[in-house]
Amino acid sequence: MAFDSLTEKLQNVFKNLRSKGRLTEDDVKAALKEVKMALLEADVNFKVVKSFVKEVQERAIGQDVMNGLNPGQMVIKIVNEELIRLMGSETTEIKLQPGSAITVIMMAGLQGAGKTTTTAKLAGKFKLKGKKPLLVACDVYRPAAIKQLEINGEKQGVEVFSMGDKIKPADIAKAAMEHAAKNKNNIVILDTAGRLHIDEEMMAELQEIKEAVTVHQTILVVDAMTGQDAVNVASNFNDKIGIDGVIVTKLDGDTRGGAALSIKAVTGKPILYVGMGEKLSDLEQFYPDRMASRILGMGDVLTLIEKAGAEIDEEQAKKTMEKMKKAQFDYEDYLDSMSQMKKMGGLSSIMGMLPGMPGMGNKKMPELDSEENEKKMARMEAMIQSMTVEERRNPDLLNPSRKHRIAKGAGVDIAEVNRMVKQFNETRKMMKKLPGLMGGMGGKKGKFKLPF
Structure with missing residues (x-):
């Protein structure tokens, strides 16, 4: 996303703030100097940056923050609130004429x-x-x-x-x-x-x-x-x-x-x-x-849920989840999952909306939706489409001669088919463990729930 570099810099500033038990006025000023530089490097208007930093500093150096139990988190909260205010506070809808008027x-x-x-x-x-x-x-x-x-x-x-x-x-x-x-x-x-x-x-x-x-x-x-x-x-x-x-x-x-x-x-x-x-x-x-939440690396789960609701077939998703629980995940489901991911803007788009996962364009994460990875996905789709319906529904049928036929049909090397089969089998193994993980995380069975 556009703010990858800004997100990374702000997260480093906040990490330093959190590591301090108490904050001095100099700590806050030093942190906000870094915030100012990060915003200017992100090409935010100079006057806007000046005003923004002044507002945050006035609020952050107040008695309630400096004497609070967790001043570092309070400063982050203030930065978040001021970012929201800077961008308009409320969502604005396009105003339409009443009734049937054009x-x-x-x-x-x-x-x-x-x-x-x-x-x-x-x-x-x-x-x-x-x-x-x-x-x-x-x-x-x-x-x-x-x-x-x-x-x-x-x-x-x-x-x-x-x-x-x-x-x-x-x-x-x-x-x-x-x-x-x-x-x-x-x-x-x-x-x-x-x-x-x-x-x-x-x-x-x-x-x-x-x-x-x-x-x-x-x-x-x-x-x-x-x-x-x-x-x-x-x-x-x-x-x-x-x-x-x-x-x-x-x-x-x-x-x-x-x-x-x-x-x-x-x-x-x-x-x-x-x-x-x-x-x-x-x-x-x-x-x-x-x-603001995305910029600060806190994710945007609400938009992700809305995207999923608009792009994903609910019935299909339920069927896939049931098959995963029963460890019956097959190549047709694998193909469907790739298609759904594409509809939602690719893996980097999804990951960029999860808390603690800024966009994929920075040094720490590979570019998940790069041209090379898109080509790999296209080849995987071609391999699955070169299988018979029976093979797609029963992955265990794939013996060496069938794999050679699939490689020829998809126009790829046999090594690529073997890699894809290995990746699929690893995914399927993970799916088998998933119901147990969902119940067992957090110490007590059933305690862990998905965020949505």
Whole structure:
């Protein structure tokens, strides 16, 4: 995740604080100096960092903290609370018009921020909530923009309204409103044109659309990879056309992530969603408390549970759990588990949401979803798919001649098949022990429970 390096640095600072029985004022100041450096290196706005550290220091040097039983933990608690406040304290929903009235959302942003893809992702979110969105292609300058919106709209099962690239965007928006009224669409999302940088022509066009139709929400899409530039872009858009909220994309990438920590403080506008991957489902609602928890290495189990609920077939999961308990786990289940993991964003995405497990991009953890590992997983899938149904359901059937046939069918070396079989058998052995471990951990049978 974007905050891997920041998480690691903050955890080191907090480890030092926890190791001290009592804290002096100098201890707190020294720790906060390191916090300040870590935030600046994460590309958080300088003024925001200065204000943040001042707030934490004022609270941390208070009598209650310094004389408390565990001052180190109290300082960490204050940092967590101030991080949440910095990012907006509460989750902000996109405000929709009451009843069956049409809500018009105008999407804006610079080229390359992922605006068109994000627009389709947002439409998919509304569809899941029972709404009937209409995507409107108002980017008439970039040749591939209309086609891209149509392809993504089709994948999401959302209608796309287009009039080609010869009509003015404001006129397209007006025609789309008539279409929406006739077809009972209750949300209209306008995908407007981006530019390589902010210019008067783009701002004038957005203003023209606002004059042609009533825009209820103007949402800016910014790229986390651009760091402080993303914050400057947000400030400029807000000053010139007024924005209601921000979606930060590419927060899963190898970036410092400071934009997500600075936008609300600099613009006063909330972050609504964050893009955590390229798939159309990889758009997460922004929860300041959960993001603070991730940054501090405390995990984000709630988002993990929600992701699992949205992506995993509950019946299938129950069946697999029963088979695991009875030690009947087979290659078909193995294939299913790989598929479910992919749907949830890969192993690093899952691990990054668990407490004490920051993202996988730092030195201590290998890149679990690297291109090489993705290729390995694809080869494993090919090997399992080269088995007969009987072989998949009865793993003990795999003798040397069957393994040779599977290797040939999957286009891999026999050594790879042997490695995969060994890995599967180790997994199955672990599954056999799992029910006992679940009951026996914690000293008394049945005491240990999964966190969800």
